[in-house]
Amino acid sequence: MAGRPREFDRDLALQQAMLAFWQHGYEGTSMADLVAATGLASARLYAAFGSKEDLFREAVARYEEGDGAFAEKALQAGDVRSAVEHMLRDAVLTYTRRGRPQGCMVVSAATNYAAANEPVMSWLATHRKARTQSIVDRIAAAARDGELAPGTDIQALGDYYAAVLHGLSVQARDGVGKARLLALIGPALAPLDAALR
Known part of the structure; x- marks a missing residue:
């Protein structure tokens, strides 16, 4: 049997x-x-x-429901500075975690690709663009709530923090350690600090 x-x-x-x-x-x-x-x-x-x-x-x-859920959670923090700071800090902690691949799966899973895989890569790009939009939306909400000075370039600020977030993934993937990545968060927050009322 x-x-x-x-x-x-x-x-x-x-x-x-x-x-x-x-x-x-x-x-x-x-x-x-x-x-x-x-x-x-x-x-x-x-x-x-x-x-x-x-x-x-x-x-x-x-x-995105597990390891990658940190950004969505962080962006719900009370004030915009805390939200962005938490997002960047949690990104570093996620991207450099022991026992896990380094960096962000959505950022690093598809940078170069064969033409046959174009649909998969386009699909991933929509996920990255959605993250960028969620950051822009959070900054726009802060502007509506009076947290930011009038005339703040919301799109540019949101795009900047998306670029920092994705850059953290690449740096972590390249082996840059947690301490170095955490140290750049303070300087990275300077544009937002300058825009706060």
Whole structure:
């Protein structure tokens, strides 16, 4: 009598796939890598998640609900300076965490790509643009609430903090340590401090 197949833990498999994609990017993660990371045969992975692209999209959603959720939470802080400061600090702590890939999965998973993967890369770009917009929206709300001086360039300030956020990911990926990254937050807040009423 044949033995029963090993129980399949879909959640654990998704977690392991997320870490593989986060570490090696979309194109850099092969099906063989995903098989090795999850311990599941490729047929089982396809049956559970569909294509590699479907698995990647689900892995990104998991990242954004877990490790990557810090920005959304931070932007809800009471005043705009605290919100931006918390976002940058929590980014550093997330991007340099031991036992995790360095940097942001959404930033680092797809910088260069083959033409065949254009739809995946465009999809990731919409996620990065949405983060930028959420920062701009938070600064706009602060301006409406009278926290910022009249005439503050809300778009430029929001774009600047999105660039800092994404830059932190690249720096962390390149091995710049937590202490150095935390040290740049003070100077990075100077434009916002100058705009506060």
